[in-house]
Amino acid sequence: MSGSHGDREVLIVTDPQLDFCPGGALAVPGGDQIVPAVNRLARSFNHVIVTQDWHPAGHLSFASAHPGRAPFETIEVAYGPQTLWPDHCVQGTPGATFHPALDLARVELIIRKGYHATIDSYSAFRENDRKTPTGLAGYLRERGFERVTLCGLASDFCVYYSAIDAREAGFATAVALGASRAIDIDGSLAQALQAMREAGVELLE
Numbered sequence: 001m002s003g004s005h006g007d008r009e010v011l012i013v014t015d016p017q018l019d020f021c022p023g024g025a026l027a028v029p030g031g032d033q034i035v036p037a038v039n040r041l042a043r044s045f046n047h048v049i050v051t052q053d054w055h056p057a058g059h060l061s062f063a064s065a066h067p068g069r070a071p072f073e074t075i076e077v078a079y080g081p082q083t084l085w086p087d088h089c090v091q092g093t094p095g096a097t098f099h100p101a102l103d104l105a106r107v108e109l110i111i112r113k114g115y116h117a118t119i120d121s122y123s124a125f126r127e128n129d130r131k132t133p134t135g136l137a138g139y140l141r142e143r144g145f146e147r148v149t150l151c152g153l154a155s156d157f158c159v160y161y162s163a164i165d166a167r168e169a170g171f172a173t174a175v176a177l178g179a180s181r182a183i184d185i186d187g188s189l190a191q192a193l194q195a196m197r198e199a200g201v202e203l204l205e
Ligand SMILES: [Zn+2]
Pocket: 053, 054, 055, 061, 088, 089, 114
C-alpha cells in the first residue's frame, strides 16, 4: 500500500513513549490520545521514523540528580538553562517503551536521543547544547527526503525543537498538531507555536 505522501516526504513521530502518557513518569495530558491519529497519519506516509527519549540513570536533566532541586525548576548547566524533569525514559525500563497500541511495523528508523549523561536532547536533530548532532539531518539528506512532518509528544518541547532544527537544516517542515499533545508549562505552548510560525513551520490540524 502506498501513502498519499511521496518518497520525498517523511513522518517523524516524536517520543510516543509510556512515560509521556497518563500513568507515566512525565505524563503529557492526553498523551495516549494521540495514538489513533498517529496510526492514521502514518498510513498516509510511505516513510515513517520514530524518536525515542533514552536516558541513562542519573541523567543531568533529572531533578533527582541535583540535591535540593525539584522537577520543573530551571538550572544553569554548562550549555545554558536546563529544565529539570522527573526521572523518565530511563534506558531499558518499561516507561521508555513505545505505547503498545502504536502501529510501528512500517517504521524505517528509530532514532534515540538523550543518551549522553550530561546533555539533554529535546530535538531529534541536535542536543540541548545546540551543537551535538544526532545524525538525523545527514540520514534524511542521504535518503533524499525534502519535507518533514512531525507529530508526537510534546508539541511544546521535543516536537517544537525538532521542527525548528528541521527548518534550520533546510527541510520543508510541518507539524500535525492533532497527532500531538503539549506539556504547556508557563505558556510554553503559545511560545512554541509562535516560534514555529516565525520559522516557517506549517502548522496542520
Ligand atoms: Zn527526556
